[in-house]
Amino acid sequence: MRFRPDAVNPEGTLSGDGVPGGLRTALLPARCLLCLGEALTGQDLCSACWRDLPWIGARCLRCALPLPSDGICGRCRRRQTAYDAVKSPFLYQMPIDALLKGLKFNGRLAHARVLGLIMARYIGHVGQNLPDLLVPVPLHPHRLRERGFNQAIELARSVGRALSVRMNTHACERIRHTEAQSSMTAAERRRNLRKAFRVRETSLPPHVAIVDDVMTTGATVQSLSEALRRAGVARIEIWVCARTPD
Numbered sequence: 151m152r153f154r155p156d157a158v159n160p161e162g163t164l165s166g167d168g169v170p171g172g173l174r175t176a177l178l179p180a181r182c183l184l185c186l187g188e189a190l191t192g193q194d195l196c197s198a199c200w201r202d203l204p205w206i207g208a209r210c211l212r213c214a215l216p217l218p219s220d221g222i223c224g225r226c227r228r229r230q231t232a233y234d235a236v237k238s239p240f241l242y243q244m245p246i247d248a249l250l251k252g253l254k255f256n257g258r259l260a261h262a263r264v265l266g267l268i269m270a271r272y273i274g275h276v277g278q279n280l281p282d283l284l285v286p287v288p289l290h291p292h293r294l295r296e297r298g299f300n301q302a303i304e305l306a307r308s309v310g311r312a313l314s315v316r317m318n319t320h321a322c323e324r325i326r327h328t329e330a331q332s333s334m335t336a337a338e339r340r341r342n343l344r345k346a347f348r349v350r351e352t353s354l355p356p357h358v359a360i361v362d363d364v365m366t367t368g369a370t371v372q373s374l375s376e377a378l379r380r381a382g383v384a385r386i387e388i389w390v391c392a393r394t395p396d
């Protein structure tokens with residue numbers, strides 16, 4: 151099913167908005183994060199910027215890789231993934247890439263709030279059954295100390311609040327401090343991430359969604375999904391804000 155941003159009323163309320171729309175407008179005239187114009191209630195974006203976001207179109211129904219038409223991509227045909235489906239509202243393009251970099255590298259936590267709300271709207275629109283639990287991709291403790299926060303947790307907090315799904319930030323841990331992966335090939339990423347995660351929680355529910363900011367080759371979420379499968383999780387979805395075409 152293709153998501154059409156105009157099919158969802160961006161001013162509709164979600165429980166995660168936190169502040170009632172009327173009150174919020176009265177107290178703070180909300181400005182669009184992108185153009186500083188007047189924002190839609192509770193969205194931090196104006197209607198024109200909302201419409202022009204790089205919404206994902208036709209894609210692989212398993213891994214959300216952009217495709218000419220909806221279907222299953224070549225890689226998902228050849229290789230079984232440990233997860234069932236990826237849900238991503240956006241392609242990793244302007245201005246979403248800039249908002250995510252602002253979150254990750256400059257600590258712009260407000261970006262996580264607005265992007266998490268958009269993820270919730272998109273997932274609420276395309277999803278059938280919501281998961282029982284959100285598991286944000288953990289950072290290695292060294293990286294967490296460096297950065298001071300985990301962007302996946304910030305996104306999961308916002309999306310979970312909006313959809314009323316709880317998150318568990320201690321369910322899994324990253325046990326290998328992996329190298330920065332941006333210059334690696336897909337095979338190198340897979341090797342780099344093998345056995346990178348350990349599940350600590352002993353009683354996980356049957357349906358879990360892993361939350362992360364961006365999915366590139368999927369090596370990270372594949373590795374974490376394998377760990378969750380070994381721990382007995384039956385259905386695993388991947389919720390990310392943006393998908394790159396590898």
Ligand SMILES: [Zn+2]
Pocket residue numbers: 182183184185186187195196197198199200
């Ligand atoms: Zn705007």
Ligand SMILES: [Zn+2]
Pocket residue numbers: 210211212213214215222223224225226
């Ligand atoms: Zn695929």
